[in-house]
Amino acid sequence: xxxxxxxxxxxxxxxxxxxxxxxxxxxxxxxxxxxxxxxxxxxxxxxxxxxxxxxxxxxxxxxxxxxxxxxxxxxxxxxxxxxxxxxxxxxxxxxxxxxxxxxxxxxxxxxxxxxxxxxxxxxxxxxxxxxxxxxxxxxxxxxxxxxxxxxxxxxxxxxxxxxxxxxxxxxxxxxxxxxxxxxxxxxxxxxxxxxxxxxxxxxxxxxxxxxxxxxxxxxxxxxxxxxx
Amino acid sequence: xxxxxxxxxxxxxxxxxxxxxxxxxxxxxxxxxxxxxxxxxxxxxxxxxxxxxxxxxxxxxxxxxxxxxxxxxxxxxxxxxxxxxxxxxxxxxxxxxxxxxxxxxxxxxxxxxxxxxxxxxxxxxxxxxxxxxxxxxxxxx
Numbered sequence: 001x002x003x004x005x006x007x008x009x010x011x012x013x014x015x016x017x018x019x020x021x022x023x024x025x026x027x028x029x030x031x032x033x034x035x036x037x038x039x040x041x042x043x044x045x046x047x048x049x050x051x052x053x054x055x056x057x058x059x060x061x062x063x064x065x066x067x068x069x070x071x072x073x074x075x076x077x078x079x080x081x082x083x084x085x086x087x088x089x090x091x092x093x094x095x096x097x098x099x100x101x102x103x104x105x106x107x108x109x110x111x112x113x114x115x116x117x118x119x120x121x122x123x124x125x126x127x128x129x130x131x132x133x134x135x136x137x138x139x140x141x142x143x144x145x146x147x148x149x150x151x152x153x154x155x156x157x158x159x160x161x162x163x164x165x166x167x168x169x170x171x172x173x174x175x176x177x178x179x180x181x182x183x184x185x186x187x188x189x190x191x192x193x194x195x196x197x198x199x200x201x202x203x204x205x206x207x208x209x210x211x212x213x214x215x216x217x218x219x220x221x222x223x224x225x226x227x228x
Numbered sequence: 229x230x231x232x233x234x235x236x237x238x239x240x241x242x243x244x245x246x247x248x249x250x251x252x253x254x255x256x257x258x259x260x261x262x263x264x265x266x267x268x269x270x271x272x273x274x275x276x277x278x279x280x281x282x283x284x285x286x287x288x289x290x291x292x293x294x295x296x297x298x299x300x301x302x303x304x305x306x307x308x309x310x311x312x313x314x315x316x317x318x319x320x321x322x323x324x325x326x327x328x329x330x331x332x333x334x335x336x337x338x339x340x341x342x343x344x345x346x347x348x349x350x351x352x353x354x355x356x357x358x359x360x361x362x363x364x365x366x367x368x369x
Contacts, residue, residue: 024280043280053278060274067267068292070260073233073252073311075294081263093292098275100284117280 022119023165024101028136030149031087031111033058037152039161061105061113068093087111094126108133135160231366232319232359233295233311235326236261239343240305242269246346250359252311268309272299302327322362329354 028037035054048056069090070081079090087107095104097120104116106129114129114136139157140146146154237246244265249256256264272286290297296316299309300323308323308330333351334340340348 045280045282047277056274057278060271060278063267064271064290067264067271068290068295070264071297071311072292072294076254078254078256081260081267091292091294093290096275096287096290098279098284098287100279100281103275103278117278 022122024117024119025115026117026132027054027057027113027115028152029054029058029061029113029115031113032149033062034149035151036112036149041165057115058113061115064096065090065092095124104129106130106133112136131164132161135164231312231316231363232322233313235308235310235355235359236265236268237326237330237346238265238269238307238309241343242266243343245344248355268299269307272301272307298323300324300327306330316366318362318365322358325358326355329358 023041024043025041026037026039027035030036033055035058038050038054046053065085066082069085069092070078072078072091075091079085087109092107093105095102097103100120102118102120102122104118104122104125106114106126108114112133114132116125116129116132118125135157136152139160140152140154143154143156146152232250233252234247234249236244239245242265244262247261247265275287276284286301287299289299291314294314296312296314296319297309298312298319299307300320301307308326310319310323310326312319329351330346333354334346334348337348337350340346
């Protein structure tokens with residue numbers, strides 16, 4: 001695991017592989033299973049109350065980790081099933097997919113777990129998770145007023161996180177423009193679901209250009225036949 | 229090089245009814261495989277509870293650092309899952325094929341008791357062929 005690629009946040013966040021702003025939820029847990037942050041963008045189905053939901057999510061990740069550590073077909077000595085393992089020890093997992101959602105998971109050496117729940121056809125989000133972890137280090141851990149182990153209430157972290165997710169949307173608008181330029185026959189519809197701030201709910205051309213300029217650079221356009 | 233490392237079949241209540249290893253490192257004893265199977269059964273159920281939208285039918289693919297786990301659940305609740313190398317494609321097809329073999333050679337066997345461990349010679353022979361064919365197809369790709 002490489003998380004220590006310099007303390008500076010990379011100037012351009014990793015490109016979203018997602019085909020849209022299709023995030024459902026995000027969780028951050030510490031190593032004791034306390035939910036430090038919970039964000040929800042689009043979640044029509046609530047089966048449990050919030051506290052029970054966080055507990056169940058942490059339990060699922062914990063058990064899946066012990067399952068993958070035991071199932072690892074490449075290591076000879078796997079230890080016993082259910083024995084707690086330190087972060088980074090044993091075979092872990094980075095995502096799982098069901099027919100309705102995809103869960104991407106990252107654990108830092110200190111046991112911080114970051115979980116993103118997205119649309120099932122989302123691509124690999126490991127880079128995005130690392131980027132969010134870097135944001136956490138910069139704006140939460142380095143905040144002198146933050147007490148470790150308490151829910152995160154840092155304005156800078158919140159706003160940067162919002163900006164990151166918004167930039168996903170902007171990238172998508174740019175991609176859509178590109179697609180229309182290459183294949184004028186393709187109708188492109190962008191559905192914007194519940195946004196965190198009211199000003200996110202519209203992404204006009206003007207606005208997209210504005211935020212586009214605040215980004216450092218746009219990466220080279222993908223080839224038209226690349227999959228979304 | 230193995231395309232798939234192992235195959236598990238669990239009945240609708242989470243009991244392991246079939247386990248076959250195709251060359252994973254380290255030994256897994258019977259108790260461990262039983263425990264893993266029932267653990268997977270519960271994880272599969274919990275993942276449905278956590279879905280943000282309606283109509284979730286459980287984990288289909290788990291991507292770990294050193295392997296992928298592909299799971300297929302039949303309409304009756306029997307789960308088939310294979311542990312394969314990371315990034316292996318076309319595992320859904322293999323799982324469906326194994327399900328077909330199961331219906332043909334296990335369920336149609338008059339001496340087979342439902343939900344009990346599978347001991348059917350014809351199933352074993354045909355399964356070995358299917359896995360071999362899959363492996364050859366992988367080398368050819």
